[in-house]
Amino acid sequence: LNKQVVKVLLPLRLDEPFDYVAPEVLQPGSVVQVPLGNRKSFGVVWPDSTPCNLPIERIKPVLANYDCPPIPQVSLDFVDWASEYTLAPKGLFLRMMIPMEDGLHSNKAIPLYDLYELKGRITPQRQQVVDYLTEHPCRSVEDIEEATSVSRAVINGMIKAELLTIKDLREEVSPFQMPDVNQPGPTLNESQQVAADRLIQRAKDHQFSATLLDGVTGSGKTEVYYEAILEALKQGRQSLVMLPEIALSTQWLQRFEERFGVKPAIWHSELTSAQRRITWRAIIEGKAPVVVGARSALFLPYPKLGLIIVDEEHDGSYKQEEQVIYNARDMAVVRAQIGKLPCILASATPSLETMINVQTSKYDILHLESRFGGATMPDVHVVDLRRAKSKKEVSSQKWLGEDLRQALAETVERGEQAMLFLNRRGYAPLTLCSDCGERLKCVNCDSWLVHHQNSTKLQCHHCGYFSSLPNQCPGCEEKDTWVACGPGVERIAEEAQSFLPKARLGILTSDTMNTPKKMAEIIGQIQDHQLDVLVGTQIMAKGYHFPKLTFVGVVDADISLSNGDLRAAEKTYQLLHQVAGRSGRGELPGHVWLQTYNPENPVMQAICKGQRDQFLAIESEERKAHGFPPFGRLISIIISGKNRYDVENASKALARAFPHNDSVQLMGPSPAAIAFLRGRTRWRLLVKSSRRYPLQKFVKSWLSRVELKSSLRLQIDVDPYNFM
DNA sequence: AGCACGCCGACT
């Protein structure tokens, strides 16, 4: 009877751990292998005292204990907290903490090869390997690959042909080295030094704190938080730097390496399984001193985390919208609270949430005043498209007004680089039949198909659907009647090329930069000045530094203002500020041209006068008046299914079951903003309460009272950010 | 997540 029933949380859509029997007492956090159906899974021994009410014969045994340090208690607490807050199952958070299919077993032994027999044809490549191994016996494939100019295929071929043989095995060692903490950094200016000193103190404290590091692009935020990282390292603790996915660029990493002399551990969704295994292992063993990652890096099991930095904290990509819906920026603050450590939020355009937390003294604030290295902020010119002159210019299939065109041409002539920004992929947002007005719609979604690659392909921007443009209109059966309406980046590039025939143009969107390789290639081209004019979307707005880029033209500054989102103004401000910040980052002054039909809108005013705080104050009053976040709380519930009647009925049934409560307001049900997506009908209910009300608890108990058809899916989004 | 089970259409 020395057998023990333990609770094991599995990386599945499950909120409760399963029961298993173990031959001995297992510490909470132990990573174990357990049987699951007819296969095996890993799981984590969970601290849970609920008695086991399963018949004993159904309880299976724990199979093995992985050779891996236990998941730290703070991480277990973090999963529990995150699951309760987001109403997503604990098991899914566990999967983010241990995101591996296999590779949990102890470190892989790396085979070391040596010459075995010289036979067959010794090609020049093979000779290189032979020469290398004669000089340096007993090397890994990776070593050989690095030291010779020979590819992996040659080495593998030699192993297969038994020219090489395994001589020995080497333990895999953590590739992440400790930086030299005494390496002197750049000289900081006064406001940077003040901020750095404060952050260093925070890193010494071993207590929770949240600090907003507020400074414009180029004010040296990175250099300042590097100082805090160094202090955490001196304390023997790990640092986590979170960046928006897109900002995890070679540029950022180069800068890090220049300052610290070593590479940080990197975590993002596109790591290979081997990179993932090595990095994960280094992290849980405390051998990765600095981890730089996208939002998913937050849930990794850091045993001695001492600092979290959320760079570009306002960035929308911190909000994960799939499977588990959470905001990594908010969760980072909670992780810091649970782990009793400082969290630094950095931004030039802080979110309203963060600013309100500063105003109510929940967060500390540090300002970085002047621009680093002497570069000045760009001038902003607002082009009023309502003015008769401009209006005429931008009508009839042209979107670049005279002022903007002229300034653009002058920039290119001076040998500087320019960027045209338009947040619309493709050639034209709308394509219709000039005879009958027919538009082409996606078969899976409630959205129009967008023309791509200069009129040869139609693409749905919500699902992956694409087709070619039929030469006959399916409505009136006329031929060659399609007309493109409005501009996309491809069309703007066409227009720019028409009056700048010699300029070298590049289109920079997620279509043309869809792999890290292509991305690096294009970034390189810009840096080497092989491109004069960049026409791009959002993807170009972030994180890059191009010294010769002095001109930014915003083709349509109004796009995101009008999409009915409660954060439309805030997001527009942040986006425009960021785009504007791409210009004039080197020695040369920058110029920004904003084309708008709303020049008097607070967003445009704030951008051109640099009045961020005034804008936030107006925005804050607006939200407060409506009880919207951050002054109230929202939870969005989306019901989706293939049968539209089932979806509609279920939404109404949920609304009928809504418990009357003075503190909570129900909005909806109504068809969601995208009422049909990937073949599923979608309805939405929105629940609103005051800031302090425990809304998750309320929603949980409400939903538990309604039996839903299992073919329907329920998506609960706590603190929704997008309203699609 | 996987995997089994079960229900429908279309094929040797």
Next chain:
DNA sequence: GTCGGCGTGCTC
């Protein structure tokens, strides 16, 4: 007749 598509439910 069965092969196999996917939608649904279960895993201690």
